[in-house]
Amino acid sequence: MGTRECGSPIAMSRPSVGEAGLTGDWRNSRPVMDAAKCLAAKSGKVTCQLCWAYCPDACITQGAGPAIDLTYCKGCGICAEECPAGAIAMVPEAEHGTCEIDAAAEVAR
Amino acid sequence: MSTGTTEVMTGNEAAAAAVKLARVQVVAAYPITPQSPVVEQLSAWVESGELPAEFVTVESEHSALTVCITASTVGARVFTATSANGLAYMTEQVWWAAGARLPIVMCIANRAMAAPWNVLNDQQDSMSVRDAGWVQLYCRDNQEILDTTLQAYRIAERLNVPVMVCYDGFLLSHTVMPVSVPSVGDADAFLPKRPEPLQIVDVNDPRNIGPVVIADPRADASGQSCHGYMEIRALHQQALLAALEVVPEVDAEYAAVVGRGWGGLTWEYLLEDAELVLVAAGSLGTQATVAVETLRAQGVQAGVLGIRCYRPFPAAALRERLVGRKGVLVFDKALSYGYEGPICADLRAALSGEPDAPTVWGAVCGLGGRDVSPDHLVDAARRALADGHAGTRHRPTDWINLRLDG
Ligand code: SF4
Numbered sequence A: 001m002g003t004r005e006c007g008s009p010i011a012m013s014r015p016s017v018g019e020a021g022l023t024g025d026w027r028n029s030r031p032v033m034d035a036a037k038c039l040a041a042k043s044g045k046v047t048c049q050l051c052w053a054y055c056p057d058a059c060i061t062q063g064a065g066p067a068i069d070l071t072y073c074k075g076c077g078i079c080a081e082e083c084p085a086g087a088i089a090m091v092p093e094a095e096h097g098t099c100e101i102d103a104a105a106e107v108a109r
Numbered sequence B: 001m002s003t004g005t006t007e008v009m010t011g012n013e014a015a016a017a018a019v020k021l022a023r024v025q026v027v028a029a030y031p032i033t034p035q036s037p038v039v040e041q042l043s044a045w046v047e048s049g050e051l052p053a054e055f056v057t058v059e060s061e062h063s064a065l066t067v068c069i070t071a072s073t074v075g076a077r078v079f080t081a082t083s084a085n086g087l088a089y090m091t092e093q094v095w096w097a098a099g100a101r102l103p104i105v106m107c108i109a110n111r112a113m114a115a116p117w118n119v120l121n122d123q124q125d126s127m128s129v130r131d132a133g134w135v136q137l138y139c140r141d142n143q144e145i146l147d148t149t150l151q152a153y154r155i156a157e158r159l160n161v162p163v164m165v166c167y168d169g170f171l172l173s174h175t176v177m178p179v180s181v182p183s184v185g186d187a188d189a190f191l192p193k194r195p196e197p198l199q200i201v202d203v204n205d206p207r208n209i210g211p212v213v214i215a216d217p218r219a220d221a222s223g224q225s226c227h228g229y230m231e232i233r234a235l236h237q238q239a240l241l242a243a244l245e246v247v248p249e250v251d252a253e254y255a256a257v258v259g260r261g262w263g264g265l266t267w268e269y270l271l272e273d274a275e276l277v278l279v280a281a282g283s284l285g286t287q288a289t290v291a292v293e294t295l296r297a298q299g300v301q302a303g304v305l306g307i308r309c310y311r312p313f314p315a316a317a318l319r320e321r322l323v324g325r326k327g328v329l330v331f332d333k334a335l336s337y338g339y340e341g342p343i344c345a346d347l348r349a350a351l352s353g354e355p356d357a358p359t360v361w362g363a364v365c366g367l368g369g370r371d372v373s374p375d376h377l378v379d380a381a382r383r384a385l386a387d388g389h390a391g392t393r394h395r396p397t398d399w400i401n402l403r404l405d406g
């Protein structure tokens, strides 16, 4: 089926999960959060959340502590750079074996 | 049709008068000679309250067009103007405005590109962005500047493509002529309010506008198959080609309301029986009308075919008017360096393969404001005729009034 019936001649989309593509498959370093250091996790409160605020791909969900969606995390390391507690380490994907993305999501696309 | 006024004004003032009649809502511009008086006039009207619009002062042409892009995205009718290096400086956004399909109108007071520095007229600036996806219209005199600028909004808003209204710097921008200004009632009758933009700006149904588009079509989050880059570009090309119909239609609509039309894509003078046709865009075409009168007095059946709409290129209209003639001499005020004049090259391509196609000769003239008189054009026509009689089919571009060797 052609794309003509999408109804718009310009580039435009609804903000939604995965709208920019499967950005998780670009990643070569993975953010790993240490709950023992995270200010939110330690206090059991939804506090700090700077990682959530700074993530350019909106793939961190707020919480105590926040959760990272590796299907879309592109591994830029901004969260690790901004975390005031040094709770996030960027670990090369090679050390995890294969890049873990949601295989089902990949097949769907 | 109701009575407007007739005023003596410069080309820049004529452009400003049209922009005011178009009831623009946002103007953003950065000064550059010879365009500056257009936006100086508009800023004075905004300041006095005569023009209820936002005038946004910016630090560069790149930002001027960016302001227009953002304001146009949310539905405003916008205007900017520039020349030469100012246009070059905004080039990135020239492409963005077109690819985002925004009905922006921009006047170009045509000026030579540096280096070397020169503020005088040729058409190298706008010709150098002919591929960016804007409609480009070239004007012959100040009346046409006013009328074309008003028409440009209608064309832009019907097709959702931006329009450049090009007129020769100083020769028109700073030269006064009587100009008939339509009444506000006529202008409003001709130009309705801007239709809703293609961009959806709704806090209750938010969108990403202008996100990354990858090579291939792909399904969005709702499963709808969305365009890849090529589909969006193909639709843009279709819209530009549709301008070949819309430009003359809008000119006819304008003539019906205001009582004055300009011929749409091309215009002509003494063309009917012409064996030799002089082709040019802008005020140079007016010079050519004087030249063909001289040529006719000398026994040469010459006529003029003027290019009003250069993009989209009116290839079919030109074929229709030129096939069967003996020769065509194209005068360009620009050059594709390393090849030949842009109008000349495009015209050759349009005529290619036609069994009865005329010989096409190219000439470049008026670069950096170098004087071009009707006599220069007559001399060039005589050289082309002599080459034709000698059977020459290909020759280097003729540089008019070049004094390298005296
Ligand atoms: S590495 Fe980058 S993309 Fe991944 S969670 Fe951190 S900020 Fe977001």
Ligand code: SF4
Pocket: A033, A037, A038, A039, A040, A041, A047, A048, A049, A050, A051, A052, A065, A066, A082, A083, A084, A085, A086, A087, A088
């Ligand atoms: S920025 Fe660091 S400390 Fe703050 S919530 Fe995120 S991981 Fe925890």
